[in-house]
Every structure is written in structure tokens, then in C-alpha cells.
Amino acid sequence: MSYAPEPARFGRLTNREGAAAVRPLTLAWVNRHLENGERVVRTEVLHGGITAEMRRLTIGARDGGTRDLVLRSFVAPFHLERAEDWLGREAGALTALAGTGVPAPALVAADPVAAHCEYPSLLMTHMTGRTVLDDEGLETRVPLLARQLVAIHAVRPTERPRECVALTTADTVVTPEGAHAAAWAAAIDVIREPAPPYEGRFLHRDFQPGNVLFGAVSSGPAGARITAVVDWAAASWGPADLDVAHCSTNLALLHGPRWGLRFSQAYEEAGGALAAAVSERRYWLVRDALACSEEVRTVARVWREAGRPELTERAVEQRLDAYVTALMDAPG
The missing domain is CATH 3.30.200.20 (Phosphorylase Kinase; domain 1)
Incomplete structure (x- = not known):
């Protein structure tokens, strides 16, 4: 995808x-x-x-x-x-x-x-609320995002959507200039392997802060609440790990790699179930991060237009490199 x-x-x-x-x-x-x-x-x-x-x-x-x-x-x-x-x-x-x-x-x-x-x-x-892409209040929003994604994965539609398709391959990955070459080579090797087996779930398939609307129930970031999840054009059936990985990549690029690494934990704390094996979790996290490499320019432009002028193409590439390197350095 x-x-x-x-x-x-x-x-x-x-x-x-x-x-x-x-x-x-x-x-x-x-x-x-x-x-x-x-x-x-x-x-x-x-x-x-x-x-x-x-x-x-x-x-x-x-x-x-x-x-x-x-x-x-x-x-x-x-x-x-x-x-x-x-x-x-x-x-x-x-x-x-x-x-x-x-x-x-x-x-x-x-x-x-x-x-x-x-x-x-x-x-x-039309749904009320607004997207929030700022760093302020992120500690409050990440658990809300995780709980919302768990609720989406709990939906059991009468008619299943199409099976998810990941279009990125080892040959289409775009390694950023100056990236950690060994880490990216190892990451590309990860997605050369067949996808791990999984138990299917109802996926949004583009769940990330840009597709979540927030409203405030009280003053300040601590009063934030999710009012809507929008843009369901990629709804699919597949592993919960893939939706988690996609949101993780976006958080890493918007707010820094540590937030991408944090989201899987937040999802489990909210009651979500991910792949049991560390290697299987890594597969999906790496696959989505590498998929982003093909669209850095477009994503960076949209975020700048949405009020994050510091997220230049180069800045997003650097965060992506740091995130991929962190994924490959993680134990397991």
C-alpha cells in the first residue's frame, strides 16, 4: 500500500x-x-x-x-x-x-x-474537530490514538474489506542521502522475507494523526478527545501490526523517533494484541518505515502546509533514517 x-x-x-x-x-x-x-x-x-x-x-x-x-x-x-x-x-x-x-x-x-x-x-x-500535529500535548494524545486504534481493530464487519496489499519492495525503497547504510541494508533484507502469518483484523490502513480529529472538553491539551477518524479509502483486512506500524512511522517523523518506538507499547497498554514474536513485529514496523521512503517529499509538503514549516524534506529524511536505525538496533 x-x-x-x-x-x-x-x-x-x-x-x-x-x-x-x-x-x-x-x-x-x-x-x-x-x-x-x-x-x-x-x-x-x-x-x-x-x-x-x-x-x-x-x-x-x-x-x-x-x-x-x-x-x-x-x-x-x-x-x-x-x-x-x-x-x-x-x-x-x-x-x-x-x-x-x-x-x-x-x-x-x-x-x-x-x-x-x-x-x-x-x-x-461532516465531523467536528481538527487535526493536531503539534508536539505540545503529545503525551496525552498518544494513548488516545492507541485506544482508538484498538477500538477500530475490534470491529467485525459483516462483509470483510479487501486483504491489505503492501506495494513497497526491496527494489523500490529510496535510501536517503547520508543515511546509515548498514541499518538500511539490514532493513531492506528484512522485507525481502515473506510476510509473517497473522490473524486478520479490520484495518483503517492510514491511521495517523493527519486522519484523526480532536476536540477539547476543557482548556489545554490535557482535555483533548478524539471526535472523528476520517479518510477510510484504504480500509483493509490484515494484521493489527500494520496499522500500528503506520501510525508509529508518522509519529516518528512528526515528533521524533522515540514516539514511533513508543506507540506499539501504548497500543498494548490500551488492550491491543500484536504479533507474539519480536521478529514479526519488527517486520511490519520496518516495512511501513521503508514504504515512507518513497513519499517523503509529498508527506513533508503536506505537513508544512498544515503548520509544521520546520519539517522540510531533509528534516523528514533525517528523522526517517534515525527511526529505521533505531528499529534495527532494538533488541531481538
């Missing part, structure tokens, strides 16, 4: 008329899925995604009340090839999550093959 199908940010809005306008066929499709007397009264572009156009639609009712929906449309030619798969996965995941207690958007409608819209699209409810 690619490193980050779409880190969703639901907090940064613009309302430029041209950019925010919904295309005619898509607008007609949206209108068919509204309640009697409702209409779209405002549209806003949501920034921060990589693969899709995201818009927040304010829906007005006859009594003057409003509610918000989110429209995701795949437009870029490169991503259109996978739009049917991604939107199908997301629609299936949102349907499976309804009533589970996992805070996720509710599915309103999906048009994965653009049968009605100009481009493949999905309409869902």
Missing part, C-alpha cells in the same frame, strides 16, 4: 467562488440525496488532501437550520485509475462502522464510477 492515500485536514477552509463551486452534474446528484426542502447554500474548499478534491457543503433547510456534508471527488488522471477502489472501500467502511461507536462520518451517497457525477465522488457527513 502506498504510504498515505490522503491525510485529511478538515480545518482549513477557503470560500473562493471558482474553486469552491460544485460541478453541475455533481450538484444535481447531491441535491437528489438531500431531505425535502434542503439545498446547498455554501461550499468551501477543504485543503490538505493529496489525492482528491474535498469540499464542505453547508445545507440549508426551510426552517433556517443548517447542517454540513463533505464531498470527495477524484479528479486528477493519475488517481482516477484507483478511484473506484478507494471510494468503494470508503463506502463499505463507513457502512460497517455505523453503530459501532467508532467516530467516523456517516455515508450519504457514493458514485465510485461517475455514473451520475462528472468525477467519481462520495458524500458523507
Whole structure:
């Protein structure tokens, strides 16, 4: 699987008329899925995604009340090839999550093959909260992330999503300039081996701070709470270790390698079960870290745009190198 199908940010809005306008066929499709007397009264572009156009639609009712929906449309030619798969996965995941207690958007409608819209699209409810990528309050947020991931893995959908696929191979890894050569060579050798056996779980497959929304129940970071988990386009069936590894990599690059190493422990403290053998855990951690090597430039750009200007491509590469080296130096 690619490193980050779409880190969703639901907090940064613009309302430029041209950019925010919904295309005619898509607008007609949206209108068919509204309640009697409702209409779209405002549209806003949501920034921060990589693969899709995201818009927040304010829906007005006859009594003057409003509610918000989110429209995701795949437009870029490169991503259109996978739009049917991604939107199908997301629609299936949102349907499976309804009533589970996992805070996720509710599915309103999906048009994965653009049968009605100009481009493949999905309409869902808007979730409150914001992404938090700052270092402050991390001690509080990491256990919350771990508990939320345990809850996701406890979901037992009636229909399983597709089995997870890891696209990174030993030949596609991009070793950063100046990296610890011996550590990276050893890490690449790890993923040359067959994947360990595992007990399947329902996976988000892109669970990381950019896809988790937080709200505050009191002043200060200590009052943080998770209000939503978004971007389910990569939902899969596979080992819990893979979701844990993906969040670990993101924490390592956002906040430093020690936080990536800490997340597996937090997951177990929250009641999650990982592979019994240290070598098997390492396999998944290393595989996801090496997958990130192929998309450092994109990930660093998204994080800078989200308010972390110090995370240059070089800075992220250095943190990735330190994290991979730490994984390979760990006992076992």
C-alpha cells in the first residue's frame, strides 16, 4: 500500500467562488440525496488532501437550520485509475462502522464510477474537530490514538474489506542521502522475507494523526478527545501490526523517533494484541518505515502546509533514517 492515500485536514477552509463551486452534474446528484426542502447554500474548499478534491457543503433547510456534508471527488488522471477502489472501500467502511461507536462520518451517497457525477465522488457527513500535529500535548494524545486504534481493530464487519496489499519492495525503497547504510541494508533484507502469518483484523490502513480529529472538553491539551477518524479509502483486512506500524512511522517523523518506538507499547497498554514474536513485529514496523521512503517529499509538503514549516524534506529524511536505525538496533 502506498504510504498515505490522503491525510485529511478538515480545518482549513477557503470560500473562493471558482474553486469552491460544485460541478453541475455533481450538484444535481447531491441535491437528489438531500431531505425535502434542503439545498446547498455554501461550499468551501477543504485543503490538505493529496489525492482528491474535498469540499464542505453547508445545507440549508426551510426552517433556517443548517447542517454540513463533505464531498470527495477524484479528479486528477493519475488517481482516477484507483478511484473506484478507494471510494468503494470508503463506502463499505463507513457502512460497517455505523453503530459501532467508532467516530467516523456517516455515508450519504457514493458514485465510485461517475455514473451520475462528472468525477467519481462520495458524500458523507461532516465531523467536528481538527487535526493536531503539534508536539505540545503529545503525551496525552498518544494513548488516545492507541485506544482508538484498538477500538477500530475490534470491529467485525459483516462483509470483510479487501486483504491489505503492501506495494513497497526491496527494489523500490529510496535510501536517503547520508543515511546509515548498514541499518538500511539490514532493513531492506528484512522485507525481502515473506510476510509473517497473522490473524486478520479490520484495518483503517492510514491511521495517523493527519486522519484523526480532536476536540477539547476543557482548556489545554490535557482535555483533548478524539471526535472523528476520517479518510477510510484504504480500509483493509490484515494484521493489527500494520496499522500500528503506520501510525508509529508518522509519529516518528512528526515528533521524533522515540514516539514511533513508543506507540506499539501504548497500543498494548490500551488492550491491543500484536504479533507474539519480536521478529514479526519488527517486520511490519520496518516495512511501513521503508514504504515512507518513497513519499517523503509529498508527506513533508503536506505537513508544512498544515503548520509544521520546520519539517522540510531533509528534516523528514533525517528523522526517517534515525527511526529505521533505531528499529534495527532494538533488541531481538
